[in-house]
Amino acid sequence: MGFLDLVRKRRSTRSFLPNPVEREKIERCLEAARLAPSACNGQPWRFIVVESQPLKDNLAEKAFSGPHKMNSFAIKAPVIVAVVTLPTKTAASLAGFFRRLSYPLIDIGIACEHFVLQATEEGLGTCWIGWFNERAVKNSLTLKGLERVHILLAVGYCEREPLASGKRKNLEEMSEYR
């Protein structure tokens, strides 16, 4: 499958089968994420694959309650990956200060998308989730104060064909040549 076909195949899955996900598939997704480029090669990430009970259900129920209920579909995902953003190395952090931007967020975007695209190739469904109760997730996983969990990835087999992707801008609208 060419890369563009893989990109077209990736959809946000919001309806999961209860079937467990094979460890070797997750392992290859992690390997794809591991090899992602990052600012100053800082690799500011740790992927916590939450799959065992009762931890997974507890985490999901707390993460997606109250104002975050709109993402409660993810409670049914057999695997939830909590992506921990680590504090940056000095060079990237100093450069980020001068540039008024957080490189680790860009890095997290790259590494998680590597995970997601490999999962797509493995026949798995995924959903990026950025709206959840981070404090509850950190408590469930007993993470340290400065560590952030910016992103959760819901992973599993799709119960049914995911909805088509949201409408994208045309090429002419999102790009130009000069």
Add this chain to the structure above:
Amino acid sequence: MGFLDLVRKRRSTRSFLPNPVEREKIERCLEAARLAPSACNGQPWRFIVVESQPLKDNLAEKAFSGPHKMNSFAIKAPVIVAVVTLPTKTAASLAGFFRRLSYPLIDIGIACEHFVLQATEEGLGTCWIGWFNERAVKNSLTLKGLERVHILLAVGYCEREPLASGKRKNLEEMSEYR
């Protein structure tokens, strides 16, 4: 080529041939970026493909002078893509405020990596650049005040085999199962 092979093939290219890059290749890279997922499907990006003279050289020389000289290798790239980060849509911007995080940076990470991986498949070399004189780039492209250029991508044919990627953490160091 499987996705993991593509990921392994991608390297940061810092030495470019002067050969121009075919428009249809760039077009497929933009298509891959266009289809990237983003928070609330906000697509907060515009890709300005700078390839014509004297604009490309002027932009590159100004972007990579003074404290940014360490990236002056990119002056030789036949194509420089300035990735404009657009202000977010209200939903993503409100959620980002509550979550203390900038979703557009994550989105830019995803979309640019789609571009870069498609370029790799096309046999092109690329380099992510996050350290450059943004004000000079904005002036060269006459961009508006609120628009940010967080990332430049240098694109072209490799003059020689790029260096091996920086050493990555082991799987055990960057991931765990719970």
